[in-house]
Amino acid sequence: MKQKMCFEDICGCTVDSCPITYSMNMIGGKWRPIIICRIAQDINRFGVLRRSIDGISKNMLTRELRDLENNDIISRKIFAEIPPRVEYSLTKKGKTLVPVFDMLNDWAQDYIK
Numbered sequence: 491m492k493q494k495m496c497f498e499d500i501c502g503c504t505v506d507s508c509p510i511t512y513s514m515n516m517i518g519g520k521w522r523p524i525i526i527c528r529i530a531q532d533i534n535r536f537g538v539l540r541r542s543i544d545g546i547s548k549n550m551l552t553r554e555l556r557d558l559e560n561n562d563i564i565s566r567k568i569f570a571e572i573p574p575r576v577e578y579s580l581t582k583k584g585k586t587l588v589p590v591f592d593m594l595n596d597w598a599q600d601y602i603k
Contacts, residue, residue, distance in 0.1 A: 516561050517587065521546055521554045523594075526580070529564055530588050534577045563587070 503509070517523060524543055533542050540551050555578065558564045563584040569575040580588070 516563065517558075519554070521550060522558060523591065525551070525554055525558065526563065526584065526587055527591055529578050529580055529584075530591070534579060536576060536578075539578070558584075 517526065521543065524546075525539065528539055528542055533539055536551070536555075539555075540546060540548060543551070546554075555564065555566070559566055562581050564578050565581050567577050567579070569577070
């Protein structure tokens, strides 16, 4: 069976090895880019993150944070305090996304109406 090519053979990679597909699996979706940008802005506590992202539910934020942690985009630090405190930060891999989001922001500024 012939492997399906992405972008109709333009880039020459398969769907499984496509860089765009990989990127979207890692950081795509409605909430992940916003979460990554908020953490990059030092909004790193769960409650503060939730309040800063209009429309996200507690369950969705929890799921997205876990996925980003599993993808090594963010790390979670648990402080042994009462009440417990958890802070999120970008990993080395996650920090490499900041210039990408900066460029997306610049692009949007040129076209947003």
